[in-house]
Amino acid sequence: MDVEHVVPADQSRAPAEEELLDVVRRAVAHLGREPRRPIRGFQALEDPQSAHPTTVVARRARPVPFARQHAMMRLTGHAIVADSRTAYSSGNWTEYRRSTRRPVPRREPVTFVSATGPEKNLGDAVIRRQVVRWAAAGGGPLVAYVGVSSRDWERSLGLDDRFTVLRSKSSIGRWIWLVSTSPRRSRLFFEPGEVPLGAGNVKRELVFLLLTILLRLRGGEVVRPPRAIRVSSRSPLAVHRLACRLSTIVLWREARSREAAGVGEVVPDIGFAEDVRPGRPAPDRDTLVISMRGDRPAPSASWLAHVKELVATTGLRALVVSQVTDDIDRGSEIAAALEAEQQAWEPGDLVAHEELLRATYDRSALVVSDRLHVLILASLSGAVPIELVDTPAWKVAANFDTIGFARVSFASDGSSATSRALLDQVGRGDELVDRVAAAHATLAHRWPELDVPSPREIGGS
Template structure:
């Protein structure tokens, strides 16, 4: 008998199929949301024989934006939540559950949702599987929802936070870059060839006043930059049009453009920008990945952007213009333009950290199934 051969009486070990669950909800009209959901999906792809994705009300174009692989079992609408839970509960041993990256609302209306998420986490851990919570931030915490969320996070092998404040609220320890920084570094144009100052602001906030407009226009003129306004979230389109009129800039509409094409167009714009001004975090993340300097210049900033960029070592990118006059705003903006090398270095480090975390996640899953 050959050494190491299996005895005829020895039962054949049958390998059971494995299953990964990933949550991918979000509006197709928000490229920042697509960016971070895609990041979570990339961590999930290839970790199991079967991929199950819950996309909520996401339309077909949302699946294309994220790059959901052919063969994925896609569950849509709230009516499929029961099916999702059944598949999770009846899945073979050692399943993988990947939650969504991004901002987590924990107001009173989310207690039931957090209860379900805690139950999902417990199911996976009882099956000796792996739970991954990609980089997240907490918004509007209330006691019970926060307590449930913190319990679930502590039961997860990976509970990652994109800023220290959220980590402290949940009793977490691991603060890492926002997953959007893993969306791919781009060389863009050399600094000397970058000729644009790009602006993209939320449509739900008041239109900036004359002092802000003067500061941005004068900064662009002194640096020899053309002003362009862009749309990364559909609901901001009218605001971008208004800003272009006020600033004497070029307006790039979204209109009927396919979201995938729109994302590529935006990244091309950021490739040639020296400075990008926005109060949308993932506008600034994509801008920084292209080598543009990201700046938040709005009245009463929330602190979310400041905290997320501080996590990768970039500070003093935000300024409250409600308490700043035009000359001070100009000095602030001109100083930011000179920070391109620092931005590239910090963003490169962030991308490397996220690549390492993804490899760590995959190794943890392999070890759980060994």
């Protein structure tokens, strides 16, 4: 193509046109081929010596801002140079549209985790931290809803600047919206622990059912970590059962809840996924830890008598501790009644207090408590658990039955049989270590990328 004949011969070339022709020469040389039809909306100026009209210069009826034309050039890679009235192009309109039609990027799957809980309860922080680790193991963006909480609570859960954290009750609507509009193959992790299914929980269960359906329809996963059904009414339980059937992974920490739900697998409480600590050798363990709930009646006289006898017979040092701030006052009462020492806790630093407690459990031979996660954390350090209460509930015994360690719950009835049973616990340290190691291994199938438990490997899908 002869670019000298692009402009009709009857027109004299002004200096501006000479400059434009120079641009066209460079564009044609660069592309190595002749430009074709004009961009739609431009009037072609044809080469008079060519048998077939060849458009290089086109004039537009309405001015086109240079910035827009320059943007076209950058987007398409075509040679487009113009003032407000003319434009040069090496391609036609179809090619321009095709080259600028950028593919819609596929949104990256997001992992959502619910991690609300009373920040005054160290046991709740421990089990939620494990779920956060499971959720983060898959990589990618993670959005955690923590409700009303402090940064200390978030730090104890391992939530840092890598994750998006939604705080306050007012953000629950945003969290639900993000889950319901999430990209394909996103994941949702529910909280571990007890699931209240009383009559007032129908609306909440319906919302969770809807989220489960929406995620599953988009190829996502819904993971329900080891949980237990607390109090159930007919309607909430029916909705919850349906949601469980639609979920990818459903885990229960004891058999009774599995029977109520009708679906899922029974595995150890997720607290057993915490690190197993060797602690001191059995002969060097010198402490008997006591931790009782503050939201129940004070221990009876027979309870105090059993504990005093156990301390006197074993020669262990009694130490009162608390894993929940509401238990501190009750601990003071028990320490005064037993003339025992109480471990101080200034609420505010859960991480430091957890390490202090676990160091205490490392040197303890026995732990007496009516809190499940006090007994679980202590057993991870090799301290033999004892639930001693006036009327034992099924909760503690059922969870230790799951790991195969029976006979942990005793009624403080003042009988000699109970006293003998309590003393027998002292010699069960080796049995406990084996059972805890097996429970930890059940929960410790690893995802290779982060070396953390894989819920898919635990429960199947």
